[in-house]
Amino acid sequence: MRVPVAPLLISGMHVTFNLAADLDAALKAAATTAGLEADAFNPEVRPADPRHGDFQANGVLGYAKARKLNPRATAEQLVSALPDTLREGYDVSIAGPGFINFTLKPATLLAWLQTHDTAAHLKSGAAALYHGRRYVVDYGSPNTAKQMHVGHVRSIVIGEAICRLLAFCGAEVTRDNHLGDWGTQFGMILYGYRHFLDHAALARDPLEEFERLYKVANAACKADPAKLEQARLELVRLQQGDADAVALWQQVNQLSIDSLKAIYDRLGVTYDFFLGESFYRDRVAAIYHELTEAGLAVESQGALVVFHPEHPRFATQPFIIRKSDGASNYASTDLATMAYRVEHFSADGIIVVTDTRQNDHFEQLWLTTQKWFSATNRRLPEFQHVTFGTILGEDGKAIKTRSGDPIKLQDLLDEAEERAFALVTEKSPDLPEADRRDIANAVGLGAVRYADLSQNRSSDYVFNWDKILSFDGNTAPYLLYAVTRVHSIFRKAGLDPKDSAATAGANAFESEHELALSRKLAGLPAVLNTTTAQLRPHFLSTYLYELAGTFSSFYAAEKVIVDEAPVRARRLLLCARTLLFLETGLHLLGLRTLARM
RNA sequence: GCUUCUGUAGCACAAUGGAUAGUGUAGUGGCCUCCGAAGCCAUUGAUCCGGGUUCGACUCCCGGCGGAAGCACCA
Missing domain, CATH: 1.10.730.10 (Isoleucyl-tRNA Synthetase; Domain 1)
Structure with missing residues (x-):
């Protein structure tokens, strides 16, 4: 639990936001006063069942047990060492095997409620929790040229709540939408765009039209190998940076982002960045090089992969960072993304919100990132893969x-x-x-x-x-x-x-x-x-x-x-x-x- | 096969290792000459099974059983 250092109650009139943190600090100080081994004593303050009080400190039980002391006697010593200012604010009692219970006095409750009178004051009180920390939160992350479906709800809703919560608690939050805007599907979409586009439908709903174009192109290519070859060439041109293909791809993406934003607006979600996979495509070559240099990446079955010998599964289950056809995939772009977020956004923490099926990928990504950053002297951020289940x-x-x-x-x-x-x-x-x-x-x-x-x-x-x-x-x-x-x-x-x-x-x-x-x-x-x-x-x-x-x-x-x-x-x-x-x-x-x- | 997530009243869900496992629905019985009854009050009913760690286990560890998912070039 991250708790701020906070001043104690001052005569019950001015009270700090985080009461549990006050108690924690007071009990640690009391441990010193009472002659306990203060460094080894954790008060373990937590909210209590209302029947027992508002907060309870459980730390005495473990502390006393380990030293063969009587927990109730130790609790007595601690309680009597608490400063008067704190006792003025709470009823303090010892219960059961050595729980210390704290019940807020009515006057303290009144003072606390009078003090915390606006959203701004609540926010400044909560800001101690994450003050000065920078987080990049990656959520939503749909594919472009495709309509969002129910599967995107959880990532958006949970991700946005996390952003708001962290910001409220003092963090600097960057909202980044890691779009799926680069991949083999674009050969088909560009081919469809050139041959089957319905301009009226595009004006009405671009994402629906792109989806239709993909389906139509796909069907046409299945029926006719010559068309399939054309679609394949479309992809090759795009990957080689052909100006015409790139311009069309950009147009598709821009229209997609505009349409996506309409739904995000509806949900009150505003991203700071839409840095999709394509943004990182020029950064993957350096990663192949660095990981190979560091001895982390090896060739296997024509692909460039990372194994983790110390891991029971990932010793043999590869993390494929370059496909055997030489193309990048989401492992390589995600690695590039890790580095970019640390270097460009100075992220202390990176949070990625996706469904739980991507567990293996992000575990491999994080294992690889730690070794890679260590080998290249990069600063290691916190990383949290925030997962969620399926809507049934x-x-x-x-x-x-x-x-x-x-x-x-x-x-x-x-x-x-x-x-x-x-x-x-x-x-x-x-x-x-x-x-x-x-x-x-x-x-x-x-x-x-x-x-x-x-x-x-x-x-x-x-x-x-x-x-x-x-x-x-x-x-x-x-x-x-x-x-x-x-x-x-x-x-x-x-x-x-x-x-x-x-x-x-x-x-x-x-x-x-x-x-x-x-x-x-x-x-x-x-x-x-x-x-x-x-x-x-x-x-x-x-x-x-x-x-x-x-x-x-x-x-x-x-x-x-x-x-x-x-x-x-x-x-x-x-x-x-x-x-x-x-x-x-x-x-x-x-x-x-x-x-x- | 290996791995991850997940098993709590009929149903849907809670419970940072802490005290008598909470809530909603459904069931039963009450409460509007009174600030919104879209509400409130009371009541019946549960930790998948077996070991272990701990002063203390729904929670942690091991082994089963059931459900969902992932495991070589999609993301």
């Missing part, structure tokens, strides 16, 4: 249309909005159509996104429209509804949730539901920590769902707009912060929130 249909197989084709991404998003529109119209028939369209856009696209982000990306998941558009359970509609309810409270009261006047004069929380909600809110920093540490957005999703549920319980149990001013103020404070945290969190996941629906 109701039959448990990869989701397809009835005719067996992949579902086009465009069609999926259209259907999401249509279905959401029907739901909104059913629930709120009195709203003007333009409003219902806008709500349907947020709900429909949000539902598709949230379906992906709310579960562990490692697993496959079953896609079901009724489930993801349901208002019950861990869904986008439920969360968006919770947001609108909070907005509604302020609207009814004639107040602005961002205006601190409404919450001024709040006194400390008292009721069970007030305390439960305030404590849930104080759990945000720890959630950001685990979400970014594992690059698993579902941790944040689960938190937001629980927060919405805790709010709903509070809201059902406690009247907010009451006569007693301090009580009204503190409850409005809870509402304002719930709104802020829900909206901030949902925006990090890429969802658009609504004031009414």
Whole structure:
């Protein structure tokens, strides 16, 4: 866990964002004071089950056991060495075999919530986590001259959430779309373009037309060897840099990128770069040379490959970096990409978001990169291959249309909005159509996104429209509804949730539901920590769902707009912060929130 | 065959080695003269099997069984 060095509580009034980091630092200091072997002591502070407290420190158990000490006695020593400033903020107790439990006092909760009052303040609090680190995130990565399909959803949605999360937590993030814009398919596409182009169709939807051209050309070449030869020559010309072929290829790619951007816009995704495979094609020769010089690459069956003798499988399963026909492939361009991202973007971390089927490739890529960088004195970045499973249909197989084709991404998003529109119209028939369209856009696209982000990306998941558009359970509609309810409270009261006047004069929380909600809110920093540490957005999703549920319980149990001013103020404070945290969190996941629906 | 991912209530999903394994749906029973009932409250029900490591295992290791995927020039 990456934790910042943070100052301790100052008399309960000014509190730092990351409470767990405060406790961690305080316990380490207490270990020294109490005469423990401080270097060997890890407090292991983590969020606790609310029944036990807000945080628990488990480190004493292992420490005491290893030294044959009584863990409870060691815990006593530690606790009594904690500074008074910390004890003013928490109730501290020792439980069971030696857990140290910390429960935030109501006044501390109040101070923490008053301090963290805007998205900007939350962001500056979270920025300690990744401050000063540069990440290149590679996600999306479709082929050009082809429409995106449902298989691209997860990479886009998960990748974008990761970018937003890291940026929120202080990192400098570069979004790079590693397009598949170079390869043998272009012989066929260029041949098709020259002989079968439908200009009207190209103007209407370039990607659909390119896909059609590929199919038509492919069929024509199968029927006629002479045409096949022409298509092959088209590819040769392109690879040899023939000006005419290159110009046409560039035109196809530019039109493709423009069309892709339209869908990314729809999803609120903006890339900094579209550096596809073609960008690296002049850089692969140097890699063949360097890897051969370093003794890493060898000729095998006519191809240039890298083996990893120390590895049980990759000792014999080759990493092919140059095909036997002399052409590069994605292994060579990916190696070039690694070097470019370190050298050009000064990346501290490289994150690639692809489906789990590419595991072997990226494991081989990383093994090779480490040896290659070491041999050539390059700086080694962190590398994370963020994988995800398959989206399944109701039959448990990869989701397809009835005719067996992949579902086009465009069609999926259209259907999401249509279905959401029907739901909104059913629930709120009195709203003007333009409003219902806008709500349907947020709900429909949000539902598709949230379906992906709310579960562990490692697993496959079953896609079901009724489930993801349901208002019950861990869904986008439920969360968006919770947001609108909070907005509604302020609207009814004639107040602005961002205006601190409404919450001024709040006194400390008292009721069970007030305390439960305030404590849930104080759990945000720890959630950001685990979400970014594992690059698993579902941790944040689960938190937001629980927060919405805790709010709903509070809201059902406690009247907010009451006569007693301090009580009204503190409850409005809870509402304002719930709104802020829900909206901030949902925006990090890429969802658009609504004031009414 | 080798490897990776994955097995948790009828179904769909949670659980950075920590305390009594959480939630949703479906089932049952309650709650709107009251800030949005698209909601809330209560209740029934589960860790694939067998070993091991650990003070402590859904989690880590080993061996089975089931599902998905990858394994020489597609990405």
